[in-house]
Amino acid sequence: MSDLDLRQYGITDVTEIIYNPSYDQLFAEETRADLQGYEQGKLTKLGAVSVDTGIFTGRSPKDKYIVRDDTTRDTVWWSDQGKNDNKAITPAVWADLKALVTKQLSGKRLFVVDTFCGANADTRLAVRFITEVAWQAHFVKNMFIRPTDAELKTYQPDFIVMNGAKCTNPDWQRHGLNSENFVAFNLTERIQLIGGTWYGGEMKKGMFSMMNYFLPLKGIASMHCSANVGKDGDVAVFFGLSGTGKTTLSTDPKRQLIGDDEHGWDDDGVFNFEGGCYAKTINLSKENEPDIYNAIRRDALLENVTVLADGEIDFNDGSKTENTRVSYPIYHIDNIVTPVSKAGHAKKVIFLTADAFGVLPPVSKLTKEQAKYHFLSGFTAKLAGTERGITEPTPTFSSCFGAAFLSLHPTKYAEVLGKRMEASGAEAYLVNTGWNGTGKRISIKATRAIIDAILDGSIENAEFVQLPYFNLAMPTGLAGVEDNAILDPRNTYANAADWDVKAKDLAKRFVDNFVKFTDNAEGKALVAAGPQL
Numbered sequence: 001m002s003d004l005d006l007r008q009y010g011i012t013d014v015t016e017i018i019y020n021p022s023y024d025q026l027f028a029e030e031t032r033a034d035l036q037g038y039e040q041g042k043l044t045k046l047g048a049v050s051v052d053t054g055i056f057t058g059r060s061p062k063d064k065y066i067v068r069d070d071t072t073r074d075t076v077w078w079s080d081q082g083k084n085d086n087k088a089i090t091p092a093v094w095a096d097l098k099a100l101v102t103k104q105l106s107g108k109r110l111f112v113v114d115t116f117c118g119a120n121a122d123t124r125l126a127v128r129f130i131t132e133v134a135w136q137a138h139f140v141k142n143m144f145i146r147p148t149d150a151e152l153k154t155y156q157p158d159f160i161v162m163n164g165a166k167c168t169n170p171d172w173q174r175h176g177l178n179s180e181n182f183v184a185f186n187l188t189e190r191i192q193l194i195g196g197t198w199y200g201g202e203m204k205k206g207m208f209s210m211m212n213y214f215l216p217l218k219g220i221a222s223m224h225c226s227a228n229v230g231k232d233g234d235v236a237v238f239f240g241l242s243g244t245g246k247t248t249l250s251t252d253p254k255r256q257l258i259g260d261d262e263h264g265w266d267d268d269g270v271f272n273f274e275g276g277c278y279a280k281t282i283n284l285s286k287e288n289e290p291d292i293y294n295a296i297r298r299d300a301l302l303e304n305v306t307v308l309a310d311g312e313i314d315f316n317d318g319s320k321t322e323n324t325r326v327s328y329p330i331y332h333i334d335n336i337v338t339p340v341s342k343a344g345h346a347k348k349v350i351f352l353t354a355d356a357f358g359v360l361p362p363v364s365k366l367t368k369e370q371a372k373y374h375f376l377s378g379f380t381a382k383l384a385g386t387e388r389g390i391t392e393p394t395p396t397f398s399s400c401f402g403a404a405f406l407s408l409h410p411t412k413y414a415e416v417l418g419k420r421m422e423a424s425g426a427e428a429y430l431v432n433t434g435w436n437g438t439g440k441r442i443s444i445k446a447t448r449a450i451i452d453a454i455l456d457g458s459i460e461n462a463e464f465v466q467l468p469y470f471n472l473a474m475p476t477g478l479a480g481v482e483d484n485a486i487l488d489p490r491n492t493y494a495n496a497a498d499w500d501v502k503a504k505d506l507a508k509r510f511v512d513n514f515v516k517f518t519d520n521a522e523g524k525a526l527v528a529a530g531p532q533l
């Protein structure tokens with residue numbers, strides 16, 4: 001690809017293009033002794049390189065923009081149509097941002113990484129990343145699907161991501177923007193521009209937002225979920241906002257991993273968008289999370305962890321951010337679906353919620369109507385560090401458990417998912433990986449036992465009781481859960497009346513939040529499936 005001409009994107013005078021670097025090349029590039037500041041990677045004892053991502057250690061949803069033009073005017077769910085981060089910019093502002101990024105990248109030595117987003121050839125996006133920072137090239141190589149040599153011969157990009165992390169927008173006030181930083185999308189030109197933030201997650205979740213635009217319009221579910229498959233081909237998907245346990249709980253030695261964060265569901269089944277995983281590493285230990293720990297080796301890329309002088313990593317140190325991370329190619333996990341990350345139709349759909357109020361039970365079985373209600377509501381918490389400005393668990397209603405990445409109206413995702421679930425006869429469960437009356441987070445051990453009971457079907461044999469206000473069916477006992485008392489959240493309060501007060505407050509929040517979905521008959525009908533005061 002030495003003939004690659006970046007002038008077609010407005011980038012001129014490029015001194016050298018490092019096209020689709022190998023992992024060995026990336027290692028050499030990101031550990032070069034002459035690199036300064038946030039570009040400099042450090043070798044750790046585990047063999048993986050570690051970098052600091054700079055001022056931004058999580059996504060910055062308030063700096064996200066989409067060009068409003070003929071392509072997007074009537075399709076995108078705009079921020080003036082509901083509470084979301086799809087702020088519109090004009091083609092004129094876009095032109096200014098593009099000029100900034102192309103100027104930043106011009107005259108430089110650049111990395112170009114050609115990837116796919118989406119495991120299926122008929123619906124994938126061929127995404128070309130252009131960056132001047134070696135570790136950013138490494139990040140996208142880890143996270144996206146790596147084309148084969150044969151695929152590269154005929155590769156034609158569908159989407160271009162120009163990462164100008166080192167430039168900011170001096171005219172942001174005149175442009176009417178949130179800050180000097182920007183993450184902007186143009187669906188007509190099919191380009192993403194990044195300025196100001198170095199955080200790699202903007203590229204990953206940026207292309208997820210684009211899949212979230214294109215796929216539902218074709219009747220394919222596009223889901224913020226992890227997915228795995230058991231020995232009998234039984235597929236499970238785990239929806240959840242950042243930090244609620246998608247990566248942790250889908251990484252299960254008993255089951256083959258399909259993917260840890262972004263999936264589609266079409267006529268053939270569930271498929272991964274990505275080629276890698278992006279795990280949290282705060283308090284990570286080999287004993288508790290052996291598969292994730294062992295994935296941290298050469299070619300994995302650590303972010304914002306503390307590395308001691310001898311290369312030892314202190315995973316317990318959250319002083320840079322709670323959102324310390326590692327990206328690795330999916331094959332760093334032993335038990336995965338190969339050669340393509342896809343499997344059949346999902347039979348179990350799990351909604352992970354991190355309830356910071358300590359009201360919801362660790363697990364409940366949802367009726368069809370409750371599944372729709374809770375999917376649209378998306379009650380959970382934003383966990384510390386995952387977004388700029390979030391320093392403690394903050395309760396939120398995040399539609400479809402991923403409102404920040406929805407390009408279309410939430411009802412579109414609910415409609416497509418509902419059809420897929422109906423066709424496969426999937427059962428739905430709400431799993432609280434957050435807090436209870438003890439003030440502590442429910443243990444991973446308990447949650448894993450709950451997930452096991454869902455996936456092996458033993459939960460179906462349990463006795464169920466109804467939780468007041470929420471009308472959620474909770475099992476009274478599950479094999480593998482050490483203390484079955486925790487299955488009813490009221491038992492975790494010294495005084496059950498305290499639960500009652502909090503429960504009423506949360507139920508009211510649900511009711512108030514759902515009003516926005518009741519402007520049509522379908523939405524109105526769902527109210528009965530939600531909490532009642």
Ligand SMILES: Nc1ncnc2c1ncn2[C@@H]1O[C@H](COP(=O)(O)OP(=O)(O)O)[C@@H](O)[C@H]1O
Binds near residue numbers: 240241248260278
């Ligand atoms: N009960 C629990 N279930 C799942 N994760 C938990 C639980 N309690 C604490 N955690 C921690 O929460 C984080 C979950 O993060 P992760 O699995 O990466 O979420 P996601 O993939 O949804 O962003 C991990 O750091 C994990 O150790």
Ligand SMILES: C=C(OP(=O)(O)O)C(=O)O
Binds near residue numbers: 058059201243246386
């Ligand atoms: C990269 C992200 O993914 P996750 O849902 O795993 O936190 C994110 O939300 O920024």
Ligand SMILES: [Mn+2]
Binds near residue numbers: 246
């Ligand atoms: Mn994850």
